[in-house]
Amino acid sequence: MTEQQTTDDMMTDDVTAVPGEGPATATSETIRAAIAAYPRAKARTQRFSLGAPRSATVLDDGSHALFLRSRGPEDDVTCLWLSWFDSAGNHHETLLADPRTLLSSGNGNSGNGRDIADADSDDIPDEEKARRERARESADGIVSYSVNDSGNRVVFTVGGRLWLTTFVFDGDIEFIDDVERQDPDIMLENVDFSNFANDNNAGDNGFDESGFDPDDPVRNDPTRDDSARDNSAASAAGRPAQVRVTVEDGELHAVTRELGDTWYVSAMAIRGHRSRLFRPVLNPRISPDGRLVAYTTGRMINLVVIGENGQPDDERSVCGVSDDPNVTVGLAEFAAGEEMDRYEGFWWSPDSRSLLIERADESPEPLWHISDPANPTKPAQSRHYPQALTRNADVRLFRFDIGSADHRAGNMAFASVEDLPEVWWDRRGYEYLADVHWSRGGDPLLLVQNRRQTADQVLAIKPEGSDPHVGFASQHNILDGFSLAADGDSFTGEESAKRWLPTSTLTVSGSRYWLDLIHGCPTWTPGGRLITAMPDEETDTMRLAVDGHAFTPAGWQILDVLDVTDHDVLARATRDARAVDVVSFPLPEDGQEFIGSYWQELTDDHRIDAQNGGDGADDAGGFGNRFAIDSASDGCPEPIVMNTETGVWTASRSGNGMVLLGRTMHDDRSVMLHMFGANADSGYSAIVANHADIPGFTPRTEFVRLGERGMYAAITLPSESSPYAHAEKLPVLMKPYGGPMHREVMFSRSYYWDSQWWADQGFIVVSADGRGTGARGLHWDHAMFERFDLALDDQMDAVHALPEAMSSLPLSRADCGVPEPDLDHVAMIGWSYGGYLSALAVLRAPDVFHAACAGAPPTDWTLYDTHYTERYLGLNPTVYERNSLIKDAPNLRRPLLLIHGFADDNVTVANSLRLSSALLAAGREHTMLPLTGITHMTNDETVAENLLLFQRDFLRKALAE
Structure with a gap:
């Protein structure tokens, strides 16, 4: 750690060379081979991220931290690990849970190959796939987890199933023996199945469980004997009743087992319940005290009471919504996950006795259909989408009180979520639920925004009945006055009036432009x-x-x-x-x-x-x-x-421990540093192993300031092994993102691997961050309000300023020269907003930009979502028309390549198709590359590799004409 740096310690010169050198053993021949292999290596390693540690959470006193990491540089199955210091200060990295082991243990498979990983991918529920798409998560296996406050219990999903890892250190071994001692046979005998609703009672609650389920082999088996309670979970689901994996590593003792699955399978077999009551398992969250796990199926909130002292887990549905496909419970709506970085749909109270639960009705949003034209027999996927200038989902928040910690199983009954106390706020004036925070420091907090995001409020949720002016509020516990019937029945109490939880306003903020989250x-x-x-x-x-x-x-x-x-x-x-x-x-x-x-x-x-x-x-x-x-x-x-080197860093902290994770210009791999007691004389620190592959070359990148606004820019030149190393003049490839709040010019070597590959294909590669890209002040960002074309102005300024900047570049390699930029041959490539900017460049500035590759471009901003688009363009349709590309189609006179995935549910393929149709109608030649089965992320390694090569060949041909 270091004291606050002064700006003199940073790069303050107009032109600054990248520090560091490449691998000591790299030669011209090996660099050429690495450049040639780069497209495939990048695809197979998922941008050289596989095998790198990530997603760290420091636990308890800080001496141990959870993190995720796959086993190798081409292994996309992510495992759960623990970084910890023993009593002697020695550092350990212990594998707690490997998805291959868990799934193979449950299927009688050795689990030594990609088959298990593929099975995991196939078993991921559609809702979880959508969440991962929103989070840009491309790995398989364990990709997220939830841990209790004391840091010794972790829950996660693998293969669509719920798992629990419990770990302790020497001195607490009796705890793990008592807590995790499970006998599948005892579990089956001790379950009171009279508490399960029969089909008729379940139907009274709006959930029709009487229909034929072709996916339930047990229910539809004509030879099934419901009275045969000796049926095991294995006969019910074709797999062993309990999977239990034990890990011993010195002082550490850990057990991973499937949570609640034995109870669930037995209930299905004996009572004939349809599996959709309890599956899919989405967004599991363990309670702060570690005794309960909540998850949503999208329609219901389920709770699992973790079995203690040899008792079985108790799993049941506690609240939900009717079978309206437009309504979800416990899930973040699309706009929250895609634009607010909020992926949660329910939140635990710090005392583990209550939940705040989101209910989202998407029916006001337009219904869109995502199809796969390459498979005409496959039905289109229909989903509601928050299209700009149309209505949003109706988001509401409810509170469920579980009961006392000692009698939870007896105090849980099923309720319609609409019957629970609802949190009141001005939802018409502030329709976005941007964030929820609930901790011991005070009342639950909400951050809500108005539609234009020019105003927000921080609200505190007050106790029920504390404000007599907010609806009718009962002062009773949520379960008082209700009879606890079979799981799945509705409440039969006397109260019928709406119950409200009032809020008080703590802060109000406003802006003429927008407020960032x-x-x-x-x-x-x-x-x-x-x-x-x-x-x-x-x-x-x-x-x-x-x-x-x-x-x-x-x-x-x-x-x-x-x-x-x-x-x-x-x-x-x-x-x-x-x-x-x-x-x-x-x-x-x-x-x-x-x-x-x-x-x-x-x-x-x-x-x-x-x-x-x-x-x-x-x-x-x-x-x-x-x-x-x-x-x-x-x-x-x-x-x-806290970081001692300039770069791009993040961290997790607890107690007297911290994990720093970051990238710099000196290292090819990310660095994860675990420190414990770092401020004390007896402090320890260790670097967590990184198994990721590296490209095999070091970018020849220089940082400069361009134009009168001093835009930060990075210029990457051909390496010494490239045939273009001594070229006197080269075409220019602009490689921006250019859109709001995302920067391409960062002090991280990984940002320039793509640039170096392009440079060795014969380009001077330039990334320039113009106005709106973030982190340079509010005025810098607000300049692009209602004017996305401002990004094009900045890119043109960067091109015009390039010759002067390059004339001052130092020779960072003695055997390489600095070529002159050929401003008669300038191209631009980009994806998403960068794709929009690339298409905009050849449509509106053909004298400056002579070819473009536009990947997944939002060509018509009325086709993008509300929260992002309206933040920057407002609510005036005329502004949208001015910033969209369709009307510019007749102006095209430069080569343009449009690339788009048909499965993209973020920037839908309709954007590129509309522009392509307009270009055709105007008689303008262009190239359209459709990607079947590809979303906004090009995860398929074959597609990712060949896409890079296709763009190179397109630009070479386009600039040669």
Whole structure:
């Protein structure tokens, strides 16, 4: 860890060479071979990510941390691991759960090949596939997990099934013996099946369970004897009743087993329930106390009471919605997952006694159909989509109270979610539920936004009945007055009036343009102080506030909040848009007060001019808040940068431990560093092993500032092994994203592997981050409001500024020259927004850009979703027409390649088809490359490899004409 860096320590020159060299053993021959193999290697390794540790969570006192990692560089099955320090300070990495072992144990297969992985992929529910698409998750196996507060129980899904890993260290071995001792036969004998609803009773609740289920071989077996209670789970589902895998590693003892599955299979076999009551298992979350697991099927919320002391697990449905395909419960709606980075649809209370549950009705949204033209016998997939300028899903929030911890199984009955107390807020005025936070620091928190995202509110959910002006509120426990009938029955109580949970407004924010979401906000400190995001236009800084007062210094742009204590906030933040630091921002101590403002010293490199978004503000700094501490000091506790090297970093923290994960310009692989007690004399640290492959070459990339706005840019030149290494003049390939809040110019070597491959094909490759790309101040981002074409202006400025910038480049390789950019041969490639920008370039600036490859471009912004598009373009249809590409079709006079996956449910293929149709109608020649079965992510390794080669050949031909 290091104290706050000054800007002089960073790259402040107009032209800065990339530090570091390539592999010591690399020769021209090996580099040429690596470049030639790159398209296939990139595809097979999923961009060199397989085998790298990720998704770390530090547990308890910080001495151990969970993380995910596959076994090798081409293994896409992700396993659950534990990084931990033993009592002697030795570091261990222990494999807790391997999906191949779990699935093979349950199927009698050795599990030594890709067959098990494929089976896992095939068993993933459609809803989980959709969640992974929203999260851009491309791996198989264990891709997410949930852990309890004490950090010794973890739940996850594999193959569509629910699993529990429990681990302890020496001294607690009796705990794991007692808790995890399970006997499948005893489990079957002890289940009271009289509590299960029969088909007729279930039908009364809106769930028709009486129909023939072709997927249930047990129910439809004419020889089945319902009275034969000695039927095992194996006979019911064709697999052993219990899978149990034990791990011993020195002081560590761990057990992984399938959770609730024996009970579930037995119930299905004996009572004839249809499996859809309890499956699919989606988004499982363990309770903070580790005794319960909640998950959703999309229609129902199910709870599993984890069996203790040899008792069976108790699994049952507790609340849900009727079989309306448009209504879900416990799932994040599309807009939340795609644009808000909110993937949760229910939240545990810190005392493990209640759940907040989202109910989403998607019926107001337009119904779209995603088809596979290559398989005409396959029905189209229909889904509602939040299309811009149309209605959103109706999102509501309800609270379910489980009962006392000692009598949970007896206190759970099934309820329609609409009968539960509903959280009240102005849903017409603030229709987006952006985030939910529930911790011991205070009441449950909501962050809600209006439709235009120009206003948001932080709300606290108050107890039922605390506000007599909010509906009718019962003061009774949710189960009081109701008879507990068979699982699946409706409540039969006397109350019929609507029950409400009022909210109180804690903060209100507004903007003329839009308000960005900062992940991790709002939140409580453990002591009950409110942490919120504060967009400070006066200092042009996204800051953090405690109880309404900004406490992070001006100039530090806050990106995410990672952890909060009573003493500090750990956040991802930056003073240079090319880097992301993990920073500890101290909080004022109790009894200290804000007493005014101070000047935060900033250099020219980090001040933003409000007029043009560039450097060179006239004042010496910006206003911030200071704390009344030592009068001899400047009154401002200094932020502490936790990463010791500039790069792109994130972190997890608990107790006296932290895991840092990041990439830099010095390493091909990401670095995961586990530190425990790092501030004490006896502290330990260890680097977690990274098994990812590397490309075998080092990008020859230089960082520059381009144009009058000082855009950050990266220029990648042919390597010394390339036949173009000594070329005097080369065509230019612009490789931007260019869209809101995403940057391509970062201090991470992995960002430029693609660029180096393209450079060795004979291009000068340039990535330039223009206005709107984030992390350079509010004015920089807001400049593109209603004007997506501003991104094209910046790319043109970058092209025009390129000759002067390149004339000043240092010779970073002694045997390589710096070629002159051929501005008569300039191409652009990009995906998603970058695809839109590429098509826009040849349509509106054909004198500057002479060819383009546009991948998955949103050509008509009325076909994209509400939350993203309306944030930047507003609600005026005229603005959408001005920013869309369809009307520009007659202007095309340069080669254009359109690429689009037919299975893309984010930017649908309708975008490229509409532009292609308009081009054809205007008589404009172009190339259309449809990708059957491909979504917004090109996960198929054959497609990913050949797509890169196809674009290269297209551009070579286009620029040669």
